[in-house]
Amino acid sequence: MAHPSTEQVWEWLEAVPDPEIPVLTLADLGIIRNVDWEGDTCVVTVTPTYSGCPATSIINLDIETALRDKGLTKIELRNQLDPAWTTDWMSEKGREKLEKYGIAPPQPAGGPERCPHCGSPNVEKLSQFGSTPCKAQWRCTDCLEPFEYFKCI
Amino acid sequence: MADVDNKALFEFLVRMGDNTLILGHRVSEWCGHSPILEEDIALANTALDLLGQTKMWLDYAGKVQGEGKSADDLAFLRDAWDLRNVLLVELPNGDFGQTLMRQFLFDAYHSIILGHLLKSSDDEVRAIAQKASKEVAYHLERSADTVVGLGDGTPESHRRMQAALDYLWPYVGEMFETDDIDRAMASAGVAPEPSGLRADYDALVGRVLADATLTIPEGKFAHKGGRNGYMHTEHLGHLLCEMQWLQRAYPGCEW
Known part of the structure; x- marks a missing residue:
């Protein structure tokens, strides 16, 4: 049986939101490292x-659910x-999405810009x-609002 | 990779994993009890990192052991005499200062050994060290800052930090003991000999404690017996009682 292309699977995974910061998708986070077919199993x-x-563990569950919803049955998740x-x-x-959501994005300097x-x-x-x-707590000394900063690692 | 004796490798891995397991549990005891909310969150996050690292070390230990044991089996179904953590990490939390001093003394060692493990001949050890070292660099930054803040703080916080250092210092030496297992790991290129890490440790810790206006005790005596399983302190049994309660009462129970 023909299976969907890896590009197609990537596209599906790119729509899965992060469970803790739902404005981000798993693709935005950069945590999906590879998609491949091994025989009829999607790895x-x-x-x-x-x-x-x-x-x-929730992310793994969400990935599996998303792919099952698209009709895939043989799915294997590997941890790297x-x-x-x-x-x-x-x-x-x-x-950009993080900042709009009120979380300062990571900066190499080690603190929010x-x-x-x-x-x-x-x-x-x-x-x-x-x-x-993944986050630290900061505060603005002008508007005095506290906010979260996504740590740079 | 050079030939590695699996028994020695297993021992090395549980030493790494038990250190993070026991310290992670100790730090988690603060959850809901810290002096302020930010510190509560920081301690819980540190504990979480340590438990995550435990899972990586003990999962690999179980694989090397080859008896089909998971990280959970090793964490929850071994008794005190089988644990290989250093005594320092099983000591009671004491006050907040003592907890942070213990954290700092361990973080400094942890960051140095993980730095060496980044060059391990064992792929899996190297991968775990890569992951863990980023988290531990962050732990060290925070515990060192707090030790300086409290040591060079008020007379009361200074007194407490000096008392914590006096109590904990005799437990530092055990981290740098080198035995046959360490020599086997070193000759296979898996891990450094702990005794060779002491100079870097003394330099790092000496600098921070000087900034903290604290005095390192002069005595060279070191309590030992945790990492080789010879004899743990009385505190470990009590800790395990609480940590392992569920699996002891309901064997095989799953989340």
Whole structure:
């Protein structure tokens, strides 16, 4: 039986939202590393963001559900640690969507460029950790609003 | 990769995994009890990273052991005498300062050994180290900052941090003990000999503790017996009682 092309499978996966930050798709995050067919099994290789992130198992479940909804029956998920995920793999579109959502996107400098609410560059760190392993808490010293910053790793 | 004795490799892997397992559990005990919300969240996140790393180490240990055991089997169905964590990580949390001092003393060692494991001859060890080292760099930044903030803080916070350092320092030496397993790992290129990491550790820790205006105790005595399983402290059994309760009471229970 002919199966859908890997490009088609990528397209389907690109529409799956991240369970914790639903404005981002799995493709925006850059955690899907490969899609391939081995015989009649569709093999999707995924890399975790943080090793203990509880969203990882939900993400795997969401991938499987999305592909089953498209009619695939034989699906295998593979976990790949190396090379380790980096925020460099986040798409430009993903960064824009994050900022609009109120989360400052990751910056190589190690801190947010500006407040995602008012755009002021005057910001200060409240805590190195936030509501999920991938975020830290910051505050704008102009509009005084707290906001989350997506850590750069 | 050079020939590696699977028994020695298993021992090395459970040493890595048990350190993160036991410290992860200890740190998670703070969940809901920290002095302020931000610290509560930070500690819970650190614990989560450590437990994630535990899963990677113990999954691989189970594979190497070849008895079909999962990371959960190894974490929840071994008793105190089978655990191979260093004594430092099983010590009680004490106050917030003692918890952060313990975290710093371990993070410094952890970041140095993971740095070496990035060059391991074992592909899986290298991949785990790549993942873990990013998280641990972040842990170290935070625990070092907090140790400096509290050590060079008020007279009360300084007193507590010095007391924590005096209590914990005799447990530092065990991390740098080198035995036959370490020598086997070193000769196969899997991991460095711990004794060779001490100079980097002393330089790093010395710098941070000086910034924190704290004095490193002079004594050279080191409590040992955790990483070789000879004798753990009395605290480990109590910790396991709580951590393993569910699997002991309801064997085979799944989430």
